[in-house]
Amino acid sequence: QVQLVQSGGGLVQAGDSLRLSCAVSGRTFSVYSIGWFRQAPGKNREFVATINWNTSSTTYADSVKDRFTASRDTAKNAVYLQMTNLKPEDTAVYYCAGRQRLQTYNYWGQGTQVTVSS
Numbered sequence: 001q002v003q004l005v006q007s008g009g010g011l012v013q014a015g016d017s018l019r020l021s022c023a024v025s026g027r028t029f030s031v032y033s034i035g036w037f038r039q040a041p042g043k044n045r046e047f048v049a050t051i052n053w054n055t056s057s058t059t060y061a062d063s064v065k066d067r068f069t070a071s072r073d074t075a076k077n078a079v080y081l082q083m084t085n086l087k088p089e090d091t092a093v094y095y096c097a098g099r100q101r102l103q104t105y106n107y108w109g110q111g112t113q114v115t116v117s118s
Contacts, residue, residue, distance in 0.1 A: 022080070038095070051070040068083050
């Protein structure tokens, strides 16, 4: 089993920055990648970014590219999502999720609210 515990989030103004954290524990050796997703009220959950657990290579949704950066702290077994130049449309509950190789995302954090005011 893999456990994910999130921290960070909150209420900020447009243009501000915020960092989300995702602490990973348990069978971390089995983790292939950590993804970030978000769900706004009345909308489907959408992909934001992913980071490979071993190589730290990243992929981003077009809507956040050049504004969000995913990173990993090997010593702390933690993954971060640094969000800059936040926009009101970034308002959502953000989730980190883990998956093993060739599997779907089946380990999820508890979610954290990010609200961006205009």
